[in-house]
Amino acid sequence: MLIQATQLRAGMVLEYNNDLWRVMTITHITPGNWRGMVQTKLRNIKTGSQTEQRFRSEDRVERVILSQHTMQFLYQDGDDYHFMNTENYEQITIPKDLIEDVVGYLTPNLEVEVEFYESTPLNVTPPKSVTLKVIQADPGLKSAAVTNTLKNATLETGKVIQVPHFVNAGDTITINTETGEYASRNK
Numbered sequence: 719m720l721i722q723a724t725q726l727r728a729g730m731v732l733e734y735n736n737d738l739w740r741v742m743t744i745t746h747i748t749p750g751n752w753r754g755m756v757q758t759k760l761r762n763i764k765t766g767s768q769t770e771q772r773f774r775s776e777d778r779v780e781r782v783i784l785s786q787h788t789m790q791f792l793y794q795d796g797d798d799y800h801f802m803n804t805e806n807y808e809q810i811t812i813p814k815d816l817i818e819d820v821v822g823y824l825t826p827n828l829e830v831e832v833e834f835y836e837s838t839p840l841n842v843t844p845p846k847s848v849t850l851k852v853i854q855a856d857p858g859l860k861s862a863a864v865t866n867t868l869k870n871a872t873l874e875t876g877k878v879i880q881v882p883h884f885v886n887a888g889d890t891i892t893i894n895t896e897t898g899e900y901a902s903r904n905k
Contacts, residue, residue: 822877
């Protein structure tokens with residue numbers, strides 16, 4: 719589907735130079751009496767490389783519509799992550815390098831959204847928040863209640879995040895997957 723460059727939004731997928739690119743950021747530039755431009759930062763979906771591209775406001779770009787399926791994370795086998803479609807029970811394998819930014823949130827039976835281009839999985843989106851168990855936490859400081867300092871905690875998935883001083887090993891916490899930050903401690 720061809721769209722004008724001024725209609726681009728962050729998160730859209732484009733076909734540009736015979737490759738698929740995700741729009742990371744977009745800035746509209748209107749320099750005085752010149753014509754407007756759109757400055758974008760693009761990430762190559764296959765290689766992960768980033769580039770900046772400037773489009774004229776009248777340029778048309780090819781937007782790619784991806785299909786989304788709700789899938790359940792099953793297990794990890796080395797650098798491969800296995801998912802099952804919750805509608806038809808079909809299983810797929812996605813390599814770690816394709817979903818590296820979300821592997822720290824994946825626990826067995828977690829339902830995620832997987833984006834496909836034709837039949838190729840491109841992206842995994844976890845829920846907005848996940849609940850994980852803390853397996854190791856640095857000791858808290860006595861003065862931390864006054865200074866509101868944070869400490870490192872290792873989660874059951876191996877991800878390390880910053881948490882308040884009162885979080886200890888064995889606690890379950892909720893994490894915002896969009897920011898990667900601590901949200902709350904669960905009782």
